[in-house]
Amino acid sequence: MPLSAFPLRASIAVSDITRAVEFYEGKLGLPVLQSGPSARIADGSRVYGAAGEPALNVYQSVTAGKTRATLVTWYVDDLDRIVDELAASGVEMVRYDEYDHDPKGITARAGGGRIAWFQDPDGNTFALEADV
The missing domain is CATH 3.10.180.10 (2,3-Dihydroxybiphenyl 1,2-Dioxygenase, domain 1)
Known part of the structure; x- marks a missing residue:
């Protein structure tokens, strides 16, 4: 199966x-x-x-935060709203030097759409993506 x-x-x-x-x-x-x-x-x-x-x-676990890769992605309908809500709760978006980010930390996604990243206290990386 x-x-x-x-x-x-x-x-x-x-x-x-x-x-x-x-x-x-x-x-x-x-x-x-x-x-x-x-x-x-x-x-x-x-x-x-x-x-x-x-x-x-x-x-x-002792293996916490050992990868820099994105571990989980949430596909959202309103990226700006979700980023604003997370920022209001104290979550900071991660900015990478190789991308141009807007003031909220959102950048264009390869193939279209937009993406933003954030990390938990151990440095585990998560993404938020939207098609528009």
């Missing part, structure tokens, strides 16, 4: 689950669907929902 028949969930390693909870729940507003252990940490993981479905595993 192909993997396309099964649900998919992104997993993000964080160095401190308490600090991560403040970011993912407090700043991003993601709802907790489940919490539980991570390795030897009794309450070291969370499953967060997006669009009504389980979407993101966040767990405490």
Whole structure:
């Protein structure tokens, strides 16, 4: 059976689950669907929902923040509004020297549309994309 028949969930390693909870729940507003252990940490993981479905595993691990690649992308209908809301909650957009960003930190996306990046406290990178 192909993997396309099964649900998919992104997993993000964080160095401190308490600090991560403040970011993912407090700043991003993601709802907790489940919490539980991570390795030897009794309450070291969370499953967060997006669009009504389980979407993101966040767990405490020594491997946190080890990649510079974008780990998760949200496809949004109003990029400016979402960036404004995140900025109001204290989330800063990441600016890369190789791209021209507008004052909000939004840049043109390859192939059309627009994109903005932000990071969690461990430096895990996330993107927001919109077709317009």
